[in-house]
Amino acid sequence: MKEKIADLEEKARRLRVAIVKTLHKSQSGHTGGSLSAIDMVCALYFNKMRHNPQEPTWDGRDRFVLSKGHAAPALYVTLAECGYFPSEDLMMLRRLGSHLQGHPDSKGTPGVDVCTGSLGQGLSMANGMALGLKLDGKDNRVYAVLGDGELQEGQVWEAAMAAAHYKSDNLCALIDSNGLQIDGDVSKVMNVSSISDKFKAFGWNVIEIDGHDMGQIIAALDAAEAHKGAPTAIVAKTVKGKGVHLFENKASYHGVTPNDEELPEALKCLGCFD
């Protein structure tokens, strides 16, 4: 177990390096929210989910929905690391002609099942997948990563109501609660707390974790799978920009990328010296 956690932590470190390099190259994209979500995305793809990078549309795969679609770099570097597409593609992020659109686009990117980016819509899609998989008698699971600011969208709560109503226990929402959104503190822009109480009130099983503690993440994902009769929300306390002190807890790094001066320091923070 210890070894598994250490492996995943090392994987996440490498993915953070890839996020920073990718965003430095693109000079456009969302740094803070990609770095806050990456540990959970890493745990899902390298420990939890059944998937096959050689056959992205494999029928037996679990499903992943990045509802906070602006964290696309976190998803893209993970898919590249898995082998869904060559890592060189990352250097084309957000460029004209690239399959790596600013926000996830299922039409072009292997491993991406739905289009997200307009906030508040992913949980509905994820629950639709969960309902369809259950209808077919499949035991596949569906994971959706949402931001905490995103919870201000009313559709999230329509979806939360529906998932509990239909007892979608094959659905797990991971809330990347980094406490910041574009205009500042989530609590000041439009307070969404208590996130856990809200999901509980809607009939969900709720697990609170530190979203950067790999041991807690994988334990929560296992507990979510074991819980029957209701969907699970993993409410993960995270740090926006996690891993690079230059970006940590700064709302200003929501949609700002590392510049030439910041890059060496950012990579150094991540233990990357190439």
Add this chain to the structure above:
Amino acid sequence: MIATRDAYGEVLAELGGENDKIVVLDADLSGSTKTGVFAKKFPNRFFNMGIAEANMVGTAAGLASVGKIPFLSTFAIFAAGRGWEQIRQALAYPKANVKVVATHGGVTVGEDGGSHQSVEDVAIMRAIPNMTVIVPADGEETKGAIRAAAAHKGPVYVRLGRNKVPSVFPAGHKFEIGKGVVVVPGTDLTFITTGLMTAQAVIAAEKLKAEGISARVLHIGTIKPLDKELVEEAARETGAVITAEEHSVVGGLGGAVAEFLGETCPTLMKRVGVYDRFGTSGKSDELLKYFGLNAETLIEEAREIVSRKK
């Protein structure tokens, strides 16, 4: 006489028996949209999503993503209006295989009033890339259109009505997406019509014949993609076009035809429809008269446009 929504309920239940990939979603209006017929027959493939249209659209996208063919229904104002951005992002942008079948389109919703009378849905659905937009004339065409929508891979918007409408097409009429139908031949002008206005145009053409005016009726069941061939042929051969729809003249069939002919074959034209205003309460037949959506208006406009040709 049958309401297009009744034809929908019937054919949807038939399709449910033929293809178990078909699932149906509704937002607390299954009695009115007639998806209730399907729900009764296939309860495990029917999802009542409550009064939450945005989530209904997203849920349908998810169901399509795992291989289902979702049909989702509610009134046109809520499907196209409330769900517009979800339809754009979750259905059209990824080309999701979801069919949005909206009932209670237009002013014939009647007594519920302007809040419930969608006169903009065709325009806003048509503006979205990848969308197919269908407005059947009668029950028979509705059955064909729903079958065609189920067979078509990708998002489709079908607009249906609340009230019984006269039959235009014979039983077994074959519907093809993107193909118009010349219902009445004619040489002096063409009524290019959709939805319940096609039946009115047929009546108008018959009456105009007695006056020596030969009016063609071209029914456009698919607003998008538009049957450009038949529209251009009508413009060139008859030299005058009157569009008619139970919808705003902004952006619907009239808009589509005007845009197309303006660039390819500028033609004398008149758009009959709702002139940039909201609906109002009343009986549906009163409202059709109030908004000039009837054969009488078409006859007057035909006389006018033919006189302008000279």
